[in-house]
Amino acid sequence: MNTFVHRYELDTSRPTGKAAARDAATRALLPALGGWLVLIGVGFLVVGPLDDYPEGNAVEEWFAEHRTPTMNAVSEWVGRFGMTEVVIGVTALTVAILWWRTRQWWFAVVPALAVSLQSLLFITSSALVGRERPDVEKLDDAPPTSSFPSGHTGASTALWLTMAMLAQRIENxxxxxxxxxxxxxxPFLVGLSRIYRGMHGPLDVVFGLLNGLLCVVVAWWYLRRDTSTGTARR
Known part of the structure; x- marks a missing residue:
């Protein structure tokens, strides 16, 4: 696990653009395609055989019945960490800072790759599955995408778990x-806020988290690195 986290410190060699593109296709896009197929399969189960289970919107209804003005405000604030504008802005800033600090473009693109893959999987699977949002009062305007999987949760997972990986370079x-x-x-708080605000059910959030997690792993792994030295160069 340690060599996986520090793989870009263990091997700082510069790849060619062709090699990086090839690795991105075989080590990131192909695994992401497998995750996409799983999302589609589960999504069709959720809108099909699992759609009529007796408990239905029980979790969403419980949250809706226990709303308070304070929690409404807190959930709205927390949910901003998964908003498209925030995710894109923080990702772009992170890429720019990494490129400036490390002079390694192949490493700097990792956050953008994670977020972009998540977005691609989310938008396409959501369009195909077409799940309706929970039947409770909604505190936000519903975006044009469907409920499964949660885009806010997936985006926040892809971004902030990548940030957690980057944080392992902090020496203190x-x-x-x-x-x-x-x-x-x-990401967990964003997911809870989306359920609380009536925008998603638990399964939407769980698979949003899994979607984001998959994209973090394959994006961090996308480039072949030699980690045999076992000594990170900070």
Missing amino acids: PALRRVVTVVCVTI
Whole structure:
């Protein structure tokens, strides 16, 4: 696990553009395609055989019945961490800073790759599955995409878990732990906020998380690196 996290420090050799593109296709796009097929399969189960289970919207209804003005405001604020504008802005800034600090474009593109793959899988699977949103009062305007999987949750997972991986370069142990915990916690809070606000059900959020997690892993793994030295160069 340690060599996986620090693979871009263990091997800082510069790849050619052709090699990077080839690796991205075989080590990121192909695994993502497999994840996409799983999303589609589960989505069709959710809108098909699993659509009429007795509990239905029980979780969403419970949250809707226990809303408070304070939690409405908190959930709205938390949900912004998964908004398209925020995710794109933070991703672009992160890529620019990484490129500037490391001078390694092949490493700097990792956050953009994770977020882009997540978006591609989410938009296409959501369009095909076409699940309706929960039958409760909604606190947000519904975007044109369907309910499965949760796009806010997937986007926040792809971005903030990548940030958690990047945080492992922080040398101060206490600061590294704090930043890691915050980044890992954000996607779960975004997912809860989406259920609370009546925009998604639990399955939408769970598979949004899994979608984002898959894209983080394959994006971080996309480029072949030699980690046999076992010594990270900070």
